[in-house]
Structure formats: structure tokens, C-alpha cells
Amino acid sequence: MKRIIIAGGGIAGTIVANRLVKALSPEIGKGEVELVVIDKSDRHVYQPGQVFVGMGLVEPTEIIKNERDLLDDRVKFLHGEKGEITKIDPANNTVVTADGVKHTYDYLVIATGSHLNWDEIPGLREAEYTPWSYDDALKMREAVQQFQGGTVVINVARLPHKCPVGPLEMTLMFEDWTRRIGIRDKTRIIYTYPIQGVFGIKSTNDLMIKIFKERGIEIISPFTVTRVDPKEKIIESQEGEKLKFDLLLGVPPHVGAKVIGDSGIGDKRNWVPTDKFTLQMKGYSNVYVIGDTTDIPISKAGSTADFESYVVTANIVNDIRGIKPKKMYDGSVFCYIATGLDQATYIRFNYNNPPIPPPPSYVHWWGKILYNKLYWTVTAKAIV
């Protein structure tokens, strides 16, 4: 029997598990293949929905479900101590969990994700509200609801981070919200970003700068945060700026999972070296890397994981069936960008074709809402 282990049950791990089980249905039915998802948590959070929670637009319960309910019944799911991965050892085809069990595999998919590294910036944890984790989104929700005006600094600490369009969305949704509750004239909004502009892709950067200017949102970039004084409410940058704020919203630095570092299989930020086309871990033909976990210069986003899941699935299935050609990931990404509380645009691109975002509209806003809602019944379950 061939065993496929999927390390991580987030968006990437769940989609690829469900896609694999469908594609390998005959082999699983005959007992020739076993699929195992391993994750410490049995709580599945739809992370792209966290900014909506932070802004108070959706209830927290709408973006969280039990992982077991999302996985196909034919997928074995280990969680708790049995699912806490303490070591990944690709040289010996083994994953070790906190209960001391060594799980051997024929194929491994690493989907351990990206995580917040607050301590990289002194004072940041104490001062900043963020929707980049579920628990923090709940705290942000309270802080936003209590805000009555003042200076709001929105900061992106380091690149790359998950949901790259998220800071733009958070800024524009927040700005729209201040208008709707009648405090825009009492609110100064400053967006700070570690490289010149507000976003890394020229077409999107140009559109967003235009919208920011029209909406009176100030931009200070490059701004590489070095420390935050939570008492005095001052954020400082490597470039010498010091900004006083009443409310600090932002994106903390991101790193790959601790187990990647502990296993010695990642780079300095715990991203796993990955072939940008085949999605194989460099140096290991039976190990694939998916979603935020890779070191590929591509967006760390749910849609990226979804597009990648087709490639990983096809390559594992072909290998099991002895079919030679490898399927190649073309760098596809699709992200809606909310530009307010009832309008949005989107970017769709791949390695070779940059995006051309359309003008923001109500139609794309509803596209975004629908896309979020369909996650549970369509995307996560790999229906299409």
C-alpha cells in the first residue's frame, strides 16, 4: 500500500487531500493507497475571511468549521498530540508526531503554512491590531468598534506575507467604514509599506495609489518598521520616520512553520525550497510543497493553494500510475480586492501575464462575497 501524508490541514492541505482522494478513488477503493492528514488543530479557519471579522462585517462563527467535517470520509485525520508534527525527515521518508510515532510515507505534501512572528519587531505585539490570525481578528473587531476618530496607521511589517492584497482591503474597508459612521473628517489614515508604493505589481499599485489619493489616504513608503512604542503610541522605521498613532492596524512579519526550522529543511525564514513549476521540494522527488509553505516568489494566498493543488494532485497520481510527464504550475493566482464595504476589483495573473485589475464595482464585491461563501461547499471540498 502507498501512503500519502499531508502535513497540515489548513486551506492548502485540505483542498489537496480532497482532490487527491477523488483522483485516486479506484486505488483507495482497492486498498492500494492511504491518505493521511496530520495537523495539531481540528479547527479549520477560512483565513481570507478574517479581515471581514476584524471589520465587524461577519460573525466569527462564519469562518470556522471542524476540519473532520471538511475532509472526505476516506481521508484519515490525526490531530491533537497525534497530529502535532515535531519533525519532518525527507531523507528517511518519515514524519514524527508529538506522541512519538514515526509515520512513514511514499509521498509527502508539506502544507504547514505561514505564521506570525510578532517578536521580530519590539513593541509590535502590544500595540498592533491585526486580522492576520483568527484570535487577533476578534481583538481587532473590538478595537475598530470603539474607534471614534484620530490617526490610524496601517503598517505592513515585512514581505512576503499571506493574503498580499489584505492590507489594501483593510485600509479601504476601514476608510469606507469611517465615512459611513460619520467620523471620516475626524480620522487621518496613513498607509505604510516596506517598499516604494502600496503593492508590488505595477498595474495594481497604480490603481490603488489613485484610489488612495481620491479617498484622502496618506502613503508613506518605503517604511520598514523597526520598533513600536506601545505606551507613547509611536511607530518607527528604518528610514527614519516616527509616526504617532491612536490606532495601529497591520500585518506582522511572517515566517514558515517552526517544525520546518526544527527539521532543518527550510531557509532562514522557514520557507521550504520548492521547484516553482513541479512544486516538488528541491532534492526530493516524492515530496511536494503547497500554499504558503513554499519559498516560491508567488502570492501566499488561498487561491494560489487551490491552483497548486491541481498540479500536486496530478503529479502524485501520475507517479503512482507510472505516467511520466509532470504537470507544471504556471504561477496562477486570483484574488478579489475589496475597495470598500460594497465594491471590489480583482487580480488574476500567472508567472508570465501580469494582472489588469478592472475598475472597482458592486458586481465584483458580490463576486467576492460569493467566492468566500462557496469556500466551504465547493473550494475546500475540491468539487471543481
Added chain:
Amino acid sequence: MSSYKIQKSLDLTGTSCAGPIGELSGVMDEIGVGEAVEVILGDEATKKDVVAWVTKKGYKVVSETKEGNKFKLVIQK
């Protein structure tokens, strides 16, 4: 002649949300002084932007080669 260790090779020829400078900035933050990163860039305009950013940050381009339409730079911190 300066010696350096290449810590990472980055293929920045494709489109990504952080852009080539955003991706490069994340890696340069991590490496130590004296260490280097090799980058592959897909066009002349991106190369100019990257070189301008490298100069502004006080880093150094220690090697530059052209392979077909692509540029390979080694950037030292």
C-alpha cells in the same frame, strides 16, 4: 577581490504580489552582512529598479551577467 557566500538563489522573472523588490527585500533582511543573494530578473527595466534599490539600501551588486533576455545579479549585503 571580495569573497561572499550565496545564501539563496531567487528567480524573480515571474509576476508576484510582493514584486521583485518586495521578494528580494524579505531575503536581504534575513541574511548577514557579507552574505549574498543571487537573483534572476526577466527584463532591463526590472534590473534598473533592483539596482537602484540595492544602491539606496547600501548593498552591492558584486556580479552581473546576461543570459539570453534574463539578467543574473549577485547582491551582497
